[in-house]
Amino acid sequence: xxxxxxxxxxxxxxxxxxxxxxxxxxxxxxxxxxxxxxxxxxxxxxxxxxxxxxxxxxxxxxxxxxxxxxxxxxxxxxxxxxxxxxxxxxxxxxxxxxxxxxxxxxxxxxxxxxxxxxxxxxxxxxxxxxxxxxxxxxxxxxxxxxxxxxxxxxxxxxxxxxxxxxxxxxxxxxxxxxxxx
Numbered sequence: 001x002x003x004x005x006x007x008x009x010x011x012x013x014x015x016x017x018x019x020x021x022x023x024x025x026x027x028x029x030x031x032x033x034x035x036x037x038x039x040x041x042x043x044x045x046x047x048x049x050x051x052x053x054x055x056x057x058x059x060x061x062x063x064x065x066x067x068x069x070x071x072x073x074x075x076x077x078x079x080x081x082x083x084x085x086x087x088x089x090x091x092x093x094x095x096x097x098x099x100x101x102x103x104x105x106x107x108x109x110x111x112x113x114x115x116x117x118x119x120x121x122x123x124x125x126x127x128x129x130x131x132x133x134x135x136x137x138x139x140x141x142x143x144x145x146x147x148x149x150x151x152x153x154x155x156x157x158x159x160x161x162x163x164x165x166x167x168x169x170x171x172x173x174x175x176x177x178x179x180x181x
Contacts, residue, residue, distance in 0.1 A: 040077070041104060043089045044096035045165045051089055052076050054163050058121045061087070080106055099166030111148050111157040111173035118161060118171075127159030127171070137170070148173065 045051035055061045061078035064086065068074040073092040080086075083106075108114040111128045118125050130149040131137040137144070137158050149156030157173040 038085045040086050040088050041101070042094045042096070043087050043101055043163070043167055044094050044098045045089045045163070045167070046098035047164070048074055048076060048090055050164050052078075055087065058123050059118065060121065099163075101167040103168060103170065105170045105172050107174045108171050109173070109175060111159055111171060114171050114173075115159045118159075123161050125159050125161045125171075128157050128173075129160075130156050130158065 043051070052063070052066065055078050056063050059080075061080050063076075063078055065075060065077035067076075071091075074090040075088060075093060076090050077086055077088045106114075115125050115128055126141075128148045129137075129144040129146055132143040132145055134149070134153070134156060136155075152173070152175070154174050154176040155172060155178075159171040160168065161171075162168045
């Protein structure tokens with residue numbers, strides 16, 4: 001299969017069969033799969049106002065929506081700077097336990113600058129660090145080495161923080177994307 005077809009490198013047409021709305025990729029089995037874009041992550045929190053302050057003021061996400069229908073249903077929607085995917089939390093939007101979301105990744109171009117900015121806004125950040133494997137980070141803190149990746153390899157440097165409920169996040173430095181990303 002043609003790699004350009006598989007990954008749709010450079011596809012930017014806005015109309016026709018390769019438009020984002022109609023684009024379909026053919027897999028090796030011949031099945032066709034329509035594009036699916038990750039749009040919203042539901043973050044389970046205990047205190048909606050506290051979470052809103054943390055994500056908007058400390059982390060710097062843009063507040064998109066804060067809608068209350070009644071005392072049992074409130075939706076708060078925020079978007080990280082430059083992201084096509086947002087987070088959503090509130091009252092009556094999930095049955096997941098507050099703090100149970102682990103390992104979300106925010107991609108940054110400069111890990112050291114991102115860590116400094118978050119710390120300046122009062123966020124407790126672990127790192128930067130890199131994993132001894134050189135590929136990804138292990139669960140927990142095992143195999144972490146202090147500092148950014150020695151060669152500053154794209155995808156190789158990380159930092160970590162948690163929201164007030166314990167939902168955990170990673171920053172990952174990406175300076176050159178893998179093909180098709």
